[in-house]
Amino acid sequence: MRIDIISLFPEFVAQCAGFGVVGRAQERGLLSIHGWNPRDHAEGNYRRVDDRPFGGGPGMVMLIDPLRAAIQAARQADPAPARVVYLSPQGRPLTQPIVRELAGRARLILLCGRYEGVDERLVQAEVDEELSIGDYVLSGGELAAAVVVDAVARLQDGALNDADSAAQDSFEDGLLDCPHYTRPVTHPLGDVPEVLLSGNHAEIARWRRLQSLQRTLARRPDLLAAAGLTPAERAWLAAQPAADPADPDGPAGPGPGVPAIMRG
Numbered sequence: 001m002r003i004d005i006i007s008l009f010p011e012f013v014a015q016c017a018g019f020g021v022v023g024r025a026q027e028r029g030l031l032s033i034h035g036w037n038p039r040d041h042a043e044g045n046y047r048r049v050d051d052r053p054f055g056g057g058p059g060m061v062m063l064i065d066p067l068r069a070a071i072q073a074a075r076q077a078d079p080a081p082a083r084v085v086y087l088s089p090q091g092r093p094l095t096q097p098i099v100r101e102l103a104g105r106a107r108l109i110l111l112c113g114r115y116e117g118v119d120e121r122l123v124q125a126e127v128d129e130e131l132s133i134g135d136y137v138l139s140g141g142e143l144a145a146a147v148v149v150d151a152v153a154r155l156q157d158g159a160l161n162d163a164d165s166a167a168q169d170s171f172e173d174g175l176l177d178c179p180h181y182t183r184p185v186t187h188p189l190g191d192v193p194e195v196l197l198s199g200n201h202a203e204i205a206r207w208r209r210l211q212s213l214q215r216t217l218a219r220r221p222d223l224l225a226a227a228g229l230t231p232a233e234r235a236w237l238a239a240q241p242a243a244d245p246a247d248p249d250g251p252a253g254p255g256p257g258v259p260a261i262m263r264g
């Protein structure tokens with residue numbers, strides 16, 4: 001897969017992608033990353049890439065033409081059609097299913113804004129999809145683009161070694177991961193749960209699954225509706241205390257409980 005980064009700091013995203021699983025995916029030829037700087041496509045002595053917003057207000061807006069020229073240059077660098085993604089807080093929230101969909105494409109162009117954002121006409125004309133990695137504001141889209149690159153790279157066939165593969169399973173069924181332990185068995189901070197030392201693999205798998213379920217219920221009950229659960233697990237959930245509608249975040253400790261919508 002080929003990913004092109006449109007950014008005033010294209011090296012930033014490329015640097016982020018140089019380590020660990022993503023760096024290895026590039027070394028293995030599974031992924032190539034290319035940066036394009038709109039400033040290299042800006043006109044005049046000053047090579048302006050931004051201007052003041054119509055309607056007034058603080059800050060600057062990125063100009064259409066340098067961005068459009070950079071996107072065009074990226075498109076023309078490879079004949080395969082590219083999906084253009086703009087990273088912004090106004091985008092659709094990124095999820096693992098969206099990551100999976102993006103990872104299956106031959107090319108992505110990730111558009112990173114700076115300042116107050118890019119001229120809306122450029123978004124309308126060139127962007128296929130606007131994505132958000134969470135409800136907070138960054139100084140620019142680059143860190144969000146690095147998140148997309150990382151999440152997509154590890155799904156390329158051959159990117160993960162056997163040692164990494166298990167970590168992928170956690171979100172496959174839409175539940176949070178179970179807790180993990182390593183040596184020593186006993187420690188001043190606590191002991192490793194006995195079941196994990198039992199050698200009984202079926203019982204260990206059951207325990208981990210229940211931990212995942214309990215954690216998801218306590219921390220992210222919103223995930224449960226779409227999770228892949230067995231009828232027995234659904235029944236177990238229905239027997240758990242309901243969330244208090246007056247206090248949906250619940251008291252500290254046991255967590256919010258089963259969302260009302262899921263109670264049969």
Ligand code: 9WO
Nearest residue numbers: 087088089113116117132133137138140141144
């Ligand atoms: C900056 C700003 C300053 C004063 C008044 C309003 C303002 N809005 C913004 C702003 O939202 N700037 C963005 C910076 C423009 C698009 C690129 N930037 C960005 C992307 N910040 N955060 C993201 C982002 C991307 C994906 N997921 C979460 C956050």
